Amino acid sequence: MNVAKRTFDAVIVGAGGAGLRAALQLSEAGLKTAVLTKVFPTRSHTVAAQGGVAASLGNSTEDNWHWHMYDTVKGSDWLGDQDAIEFMVRKANEVVVELEHYGMPFDRTDNGKIYQRPFGGHSMNYGQAPVMRSCAAADRTGHAMLHALYQRNVRANTQFFVEWMALDLIRNSEGDVVGVTAIEMETGEVSIFHAKATIFATGGAGRIYYSSTNAFINTGDGVGMAARAGIPLEDMEFWQFHPTGVAGAGVLITEGVRGEGGILRNASGERFMERYAPNLKDLASRDVVSRSMVTEINEGRGCGPDKDHVLLDITHLSPETILKRLPGIREISIQFAGVDPIKAPIPVVPTCHYQMGGIPTNYKGQVVVPKDGNPNVPVSGFYAAGECACASVHGANRLGTNSLLDLLVFGKSAGETVVEDFKSGNLTLKPLPADAADVSLARINRLETQKGGTEVHDVRLDMQRTMQKHAGVFRFNDLLVEGVEKIKEVAEQAKTTQIGDKSKVWNTARTEALELDNLIEVAKATMISAEARKESRGAHVRDDAPDTAENPNGRDDKNWLKHTLWYSEGNRLDYKPVNLKPLSDDVDPIALAKRTY
Amino acid sequence: MSKRTVQFKIYRYDPDKDEKPYMQDISVELEASDKKLLDALVRLKTKDDSLSFRRSCREGVCGSDAMNINGKNGLACLTDIDGLPQPVVLRPLPGLPVIRDLIVDMTQFFKQYHSIKPYLVNNDPAPERERLQSPDDREELNGLYECILCACCSTSCPSFWWNPDKFVGPAGLLAAYRFIADTRDQATNERLDNLEDPYRLFRCHTIMNCVDVCPKGLNPTRAIGKIKEQMVRRAV
Ligand SMILES: Cc1cc2nc3c(=O)[nH]c(=O)nc-3n(C[C@H](O)[C@H](O)[C@H](O)COP(=O)(O)OP(=O)(O)OC[C@H]3O[C@@H](n4cnc5c(N)ncnc54)[C@H](O)[C@@H]3O)c2cc1C
Ligand code: SF4
Ligand code: SF4
Ligand code: FES
Numbered sequence: 027m028n029v030a031k032r033t034f035d036a037v038i039v040g041a042g043g044a045g046l047r048a049a050l051q052l053s054e055a056g057l058k059t060a061v062l063t064k065v066f067p068t069r070s071h072t073v074a075a076q077g078g079v080a081a082s083l084g085n086s087t088e089d090n091w092h093w094h095m096y097d098t099v100k101g102s103d104w105l106g107d108q109d110a111i112e113f114m115v116r117k118a119n120e121v122v123v124e125l126e127h128y129g130m131p132f133d134r135t136d137n138g139k140i141y142q143r144p145f146g147g148h149s150m151n152y153g154q155a156p157v158m159r160s161c162a163a164a165d166r167t168g169h170a171m172l173h174a175l176y177q178r179n180v181r182a183n184t185q186f187f188v189e190w191m192a193l194d195l196i197r198n199s200e201g202d203v204v205g206v207t208a209i210e211m212e213t214g215e216v217s218i219f220h221a222k223a224t225i226f227a228t229g230g231a232g233r234i235y236y237s238s239t240n241a242f243i244n245t246g247d248g249v250g251m252a253a254r255a256g257i258p259l260e261d262m263e264f265w266q267f268h269p270t271g272v273a274g275a276g277v278l279i280t281e282g283v284r285g286e287g288g289i290l291r292n293a294s295g296e297r298f299m300e301r302y303a304p305n306l307k308d309l310a311s312r313d314v315v316s317r318s319m320v321t322e323i324n325e326g327r328g329c330g331p332d333k334d335h336v337l338l339d340i341t342h343l344s345p346e347t348i349l350k351r352l353p354g355i356r357e358i359s360i361q362f363a364g365v366d367p368i369k370a371p372i373p374v375v376p377t378c379h380y381q382m383g384g385i386p387t388n389y390k391g392q393v394v395v396p397k398d399g400n401p402n403v404p405v406s407g408f409y410a411a412g413e414c415a416c417a418s419v420h421g422a423n424r425l426g427t428n429s430l431l432d433l434l435v436f437g438k439s440a441g442e443t444v445v446e447d448f449k450s451g452n453l454t455l456k457p458l459p460a461d462a463a464d465v466s467l468a469r470i471n472r473l474e475t476q477k478g479g480t481e482v483h484d485v486r487l488d489m490q491r492t493m494q495k496h497a498g499v500f501r502f503n504d505l506l507v508e509g510v511e512k513i514k515e516v517a518e519q520a521k522t523t524q525i526g527d528k529s530k531v532w533n534t535a536r537t538e539a540l541e542l543d544n545l546i547e548v549a550k551a552t553m554i555s556a557e558a559r560k561e562s563r564g565a566h567v568r569d570d571a572p573d574t575a576e577n578p579n580g581r582d583d584k585n586w587l588k589h590t591l592w593y594s595e596g597n598r599l600d601y602k603p604v605n606l607k608p609l610s611d612d613v614d615p616i617a618l619a620k621r622t623y
Numbered sequence: 624m625s626k627r628t629v630q631f632k633i634y635r636y637d638p639d640k641d642e643k644p645y646m647q648d649i650s651v652e653l654e655a656s657d658k659k660l661l662d663a664l665v666r667l668k669t670k671d672d673s674l675s676f677r678r679s680c681r682e683g684v685c686g687s688d689a690m691n692i693n694g695k696n697g698l699a700c701l702t703d704i705d706g707l708p709q710p711v712v713l714r715p716l717p718g719l720p721v722i723r724d725l726i727v728d729m730t731q732f733f734k735q736y737h738s739i740k741p742y743l744v745n746n747d748p749a750p751e752r753e754r755l756q757s758p759d760d761r762e763e764l765n766g767l768y769e770c771i772l773c774a775c776c777s778t779s780c781p782s783f784w785w786n787p788d789k790f791v792g793p794a795g796l797l798a799a800y801r802f803i804a805d806t807r808d809q810a811t812n813e814r815l816d817n818l819e820d821p822y823r824l825f826r827c828h829t830i831m832n833c834v835d836v837c838p839k840g841l842n843p844t845r846a847i848g849k850i851k852e853q854m855v856r857r858a859v
Contacts, residue, residue, distance in 0.1 A: 065677075073685050083753075126754060127754065128743060133761065134758045137755070180737060482672070529673065532726050
């Protein structure tokens, strides 16, 4: 097969918040840049973000980056790297104000500043009371942000390859990254994108679970491609279950609803969060709220005929507030739960939402791997940002609104690093290996010719049910052990997927099969890393690591204050230290403590 | 809930094998959890994986799955499957070239969107903090900025069908007014100049199809009216 070759200074895979922010940096610096995306940029899943983006602007309540840093480290259950966290919270005001300058239609305070609302886990004065830190455009913050970023890229003349799917990462014999292969959906043609720098911004992989707030396209492609190319994945056992997905549908109801005053109630109408988190109550950190909800349901206090959900109540808010601050939520609730939240509470359950782990990077957006005893050696030519990357700022549990911030800060930072490396002459176009496209062509060819194999949707469903049952909100040793075997079996099944559609043109069956290859890498990484981590921390809570005096909340800092690294080859695990040291001397390390809210 | 079967009549065309498009009769048995048309299509695809359509968010914010449903444009993910008259007739969005099945070539649509310079223009040096905007001024953007670029409106507009290369169409004009209405934008005059043309703006004959189909409840006709008003106002 003849494979076309295209050459660029940089190729960015992904046009969500992270990819578009990085692209802006490169386009405005004049680098010849290609942005590849499976969907038209404004259809990326950043568009679905609702609640807001964190920045300590202090527009409505006093605030500063020290408090934001403390909340983020604590939220991460101390697994976040404090250098990256300091970097992120200190850049927050700058990147949010930039967005405003790009035209993002933020809501406004009476004096014309960006409107901010409270959000889970964000506090004043080191945990004392909720703070107003989430900068919001109604409950459509992601939409407003993604469109503003796309529009700014139109202005900067960024070159997009829309509806092109990257297939595999190309590395040379030294392990340097020299580009990607990609398939154009409309024609089915495979091309090589040869570049000095490759930035992954492919988003999350929430579709490994059966019930998820994520879009169909969130299939962990970047993470899968990196894993297949020998890059380890960091902290993949940590998945955030958002407390409020619409029961049965999975569609998200933002935490901003609780930020505006919404209350979670059990079958007897009790505001049960008061028992679990006396200070922040319904606005405690997400992992805490999700577990409290599941405990209520497990102990028989769930709502509905099957007692399988709880209720999110905003009927006490004025209709004006709901229509002004939460119009999108009202629409979603009517559409997917069949209730108007002005009149009746919304049925909700914890739903898979966000991948804390990913491709290991440093705060500059460089992908880093262990080499010769150093755990963090940059891979030449390879960068990553956004949900597919692990900087690691979210550690074991992300705070709401910190992801949109992560996209902006690290998308920009990755872009800046590439521009600097480019200008200093550190980035050169390294020759392509002769077999650059072979892996991708073999994958396509297998799908072309596979007979007597498995069905894509069957294998995907098996994977999703396995993940849901064996690696959910609460984790159990025996289920994890069993889950590892099961997911390995499912991975075997995925090797022989077959498709009926053989057309070259817009073959979505083929796309789904190729996506499944990526999902499977993520699922294996998650299950195997989770089984191995014998403690409870953040979103990873297991029955055999309970709350004790020695290990508060089941967290075992002596043995497990470290990042997991999973290698696809042989399912090998490795670990690296957490960076507990901030970037500068302006702040002391946030000392380890038990998490309570 | 008992099992439900839905009958479909779907426009099919694969240029790789079909000489010309045809309508396929096909039915599918739904699971209890299948509530929206998109759920039914995803279910259908487990039966015939060659059926091609775009989809992503499944909650009406990404704008991927616009199609013509029983003669009216809409989003599959926001259309309840129960209550749809059967057979459910599905066609690609009208007026745009079909690539395959329900997938159309949106180039012309985005070209028109890009033609109105869809970005904020403000040439003052950027202040250190946010530019101030009063809540009332911000209100002006409601009903404008929420557009998801699904193209339901433009592809139901007869003026856009006849002149897709010359008439900006309702989505593009809504976006144009979104920037005109933004107190932070300084290019109102250029924006009006850009539209002052027998085709770009004035092909709109207030037929209102666009308002009727917008899945986000937006009103491009009103925005078009406001642009016309501004043109008149600056002429006198
Ligand atoms: C419903 C919902 C609400 C949320 N609300 C908030 C919130 O209020 N605040 C907050 O901080 N966070 C929120 N989050 C989290 C946050 O929105 C996401 O983490 C973030 O938007 C991810 O952005 P991204 O740029 O990394 O990826 P995405 O926006 O998912 O973009 C990924 C991009 O990669 C492209 N891509 C993927 N694979 C390939 C491939 N193989 N080839 C080519 N292109 C590819 C896609 O086309 C897309 O352009 C929310 C998440 C969800 C699901
Ligand atoms: S009102 Fe104008 S833009 Fe809308 S459908 Fe009619 S002609 Fe088209
Ligand atoms: S105005 Fe409405 S119908 Fe038209 S593109 Fe925007 S969201 Fe779709
Ligand atoms: S799938 Fe996103 S709008 Fe319907």
